[in-house]
Amino acid sequence: NAGVTQNPKFQVLKTGQSMTLQCAQDMNHNSMYWYRQDPGMGLRLIYYSASEGTTDKGEVPNGYNVSRLNKREFSLRLESAAPSQTSVYFCASSPGQRDYGYTFGSGTRLTVV
Amino acid sequence: SQQGEEDPQALSIQEGENATMNCSYKTSINNLQWYRQNSGRGLVHLILIRSNEREKHSGRLRVTLDTSKKSSSLLITASRAADTASYFCALGETSGSRLTFGEGTQLTVNP
Numbered sequence: 466n467a468g469v470t471q472n473p474k475f476q477v478l479k480t481g482q483s484m485t486l487q488c489a490q491d492m493n494h495n496s497m498y499w500y501r502q503d504p505g506m507g508l509r510l511i512y513y514s515a516s517e518g519t520t521d522k523g524e525v526p527n528g529y530n531v532s533r534l535n536k537r538e539f540s541l542r543l544e545s546a547a548p549s550q551t552s553v554y555f556c557a558s559s560p561g562q563r564d565y566g567y568t569f570g571s572g573t574r575l576t577v578v
Numbered sequence: 579s580q581q582g583e584e585d586p587q588a589l590s591i592q593e594g595e596n597a598t599m600n601c602s603y604k605t606s607i608n609n610l611q612w613y614r615q616n617s618g619r620g621l622v623h624l625i626l627i628r629s630n631e632r633e634k635h636s637g638r639l640r641v642t643l644d645t646s647k648k649s650s651s652l653l654i655t656a657s658r659a660a661d662t663a664s665y666f667c668a669l670g671e672t673s674g675s676r677l678t679f680g681e682g683t684q685l686t687v688n689p
Contacts, residue, residue: 508621508666513676524678557621563608566611566613567611
């Protein structure tokens, strides 16, 4: 049982380049989330998808787009990467009801130079 | 959105001692959750306490919630070197399933 799988694990981009971070879960969860983690700032929600076919902005959505491709997959796209987007990105999923914990992926460490 | 504030930011103890971490918040919540993150890894869900609960146990973990003081504590008893990690509180919103995470407490357990 893989849980939540993220790819790639590491990525270096040049300013202005674009890339897509992939996330897939195999737990039949309804809800999926993208967070970024920066030193001293905890995790901040970028976008989330409460259910297949819906996406909503979180706390820090600027510079990102998302696609809920199907129930399993939720991708995060950086259209024109900036150094301020250097961070560790985590995807998570949950059943979607309240009172359930999240299952996290192992993260993508992104550096924008 | 609100964020939990964790205290202390860092904690260093000896193996076998107890570790206590605190989380305070400002508005209403549906539940409060605690997660562990080992260095370079993703977060792992430890325990969830609902807003109508006061205390919960899971193995060596004990969580308390005081909604009147808007605070929670996580107690790890008889700590082990393997407990060395960052611990985060997460606030469950009253509508929907979103979580807002605190900045974490870095726990070091010395052998």
